[in-house]
Amino acid sequence: xxxxxxxxxxxxxxxxxxxxxxxxxxxxxxxxxxxxxxxxxxxxxxxxxxxxxxxxxxxxxxxxxxxxxxxxxxxxxxxxxxxxxxxxxxxxxxxxxxxxxxxxxxxxxxxxxxx
Amino acid sequence: xxxxxxxxxxxxxxxxxxxxxxxxxxxxxxxxxxxxxxxxxxxxxxxxxxxxxxxxxxxxxxxxxxxxxxxxxxxxxxxxxxxxxxxxxxxxxxxxxxxxxxxxxxxxxxxx
Numbered sequence: 001x002x003x004x005x006x007x008x009x010x011x012x013x014x015x016x017x018x019x020x021x022x023x024x025x026x027x028x029x030x031x032x033x034x035x036x037x038x039x040x041x042x043x044x045x046x047x048x049x050x051x052x053x054x055x056x057x058x059x060x061x062x063x064x065x066x067x068x069x070x071x072x073x074x075x076x077x078x079x080x081x082x083x084x085x086x087x088x089x090x091x092x093x094x095x096x097x098x099x100x101x102x103x104x105x106x107x108x109x110x111x112x113x114x115x
Numbered sequence: 116x117x118x119x120x121x122x123x124x125x126x127x128x129x130x131x132x133x134x135x136x137x138x139x140x141x142x143x144x145x146x147x148x149x150x151x152x153x154x155x156x157x158x159x160x161x162x163x164x165x166x167x168x169x170x171x172x173x174x175x176x177x178x179x180x181x182x183x184x185x186x187x188x189x190x191x192x193x194x195x196x197x198x199x200x201x202x203x204x205x206x207x208x209x210x211x212x213x214x215x216x217x218x219x220x221x222x223x224x225x226x227x
Contacts, residue, residue, distance in 0.1 A: 004158070042121075042204050042217030043159065056214065091158055102147045102208055104215060106158030 002026065004107035006092050012113045018080035021110045025073070025094030031055075033104060034067055034077050035091040043091055043106075049075060050097070082114045117142040119207050121218030128195055129226050136221045138205035139187040147208035148181060149215070150190045154201045162203075163190070195225045 005024040013019050025032050030051050035043035046065065048056040052072040060067070064083070069075040079086055089111050093104040118141040128134050138148075146167040151159035165172045165179045165188065172179050176195075181188040192199055205218040 040220070042119075042206075042220050044217070045214055048214070056212070093158075097213075103149070103161055103164065106151075106160070108156070108158045 004092055004094055004105055006090075006107035006110055008110055009108065010111050010113075012115065013082055014115050015084055016081040018078065019082055019112060020076050020078045021090050021092075021112075023075045023077070023092030023107060025075075025092070026096075026105055029094035029096050029105075030072075031095045031097040032069055032075050033093040033095075034075070035093065035106075037089040037091055037109070039088070046077070079112075082112075084114050087112060087114045117145065117207060117209050117212075117214075117216045119205065119216050119218045121205050121221060123221060124219065125222045125224070127224045127226065130195060130197060132195055134190075134192045134195055134199070134223055134225075136190045136203055136205070136223075137187060138189070138207075138218050139185075140207045140216075141186065142207070142209050142211070143183075143186065144210045145186075145207045146210040148179070148188045149206050149208075150177075150179060151204045151206065151217075152201045153204065153220075159204060192223075195223075197225050197227050199223060200225045 032049045034046045037043045046060045047067045049069040067077045089109040091109045093106045095104045121138045149164035152162045153159045178191040202220045206215045
């Protein structure tokens with residue numbers, strides 16, 4: 001079974017530029033999560049999708065971050081404009097929550113450096 | 116909101132020794148407690164989990180214990196090996212929100 005795919009693996013941009021990350025969850029997983037992991041900390045949830053609907057985006061800085069999952073499968077996370085403090089690893093995870101499974105499977109992440 | 120504290124932040128053991136990492140949480144409605152291992156450049160990988168109706172779970176060299184009354188749970192790794200070296204995260208899922216809240220992580224170093 002293929003895991004959660006993310007791209008790109010690394011991205012370096014200057015502040016005030018925009019950037020987008022892509023995630024393809026495990027096939028059949030209805031729930032998709034985006035996390036931000038700052039160096040030396042645990043992952044922090046940014047947004048959770050159930051199919052193509054948003055379940056929780058309470059921690060998403062909506063003035064600069066946006067995310068979509070239009071067809072209920074893959075998803076994109078965008079930052080515009082980026083700030084220095086956005087430097088982090090952005091992790092995507094998915095789970096088969098409709099099957100009652102709480103387990104979240106993570107991708108390898110995208111490491112973003114904002115200069 | 117839920118608060119998860121993880122200790123210690125770093126742990127160094129000799130190969131073959133045991134390692135114990137502890138987490139405490141605040142939300143009594145929490146019902147699921149996973150442990151993740153994260154190696155350099157990779158995403159977190161689930162190594163063991165426990166649900167609130169179970170006090171202990173074991174999988175080969177790894178075990179997790181849960182004390183719901185005291186609101187803490189622990190990861191136990193026996194007969195540690197160099198490949199166990201990684202960052203370990205505990206997490207707590209609230210039955211109210213369904214969100215996973217992660218601890219701050221423990222860097223485990225196993226010296227050969």
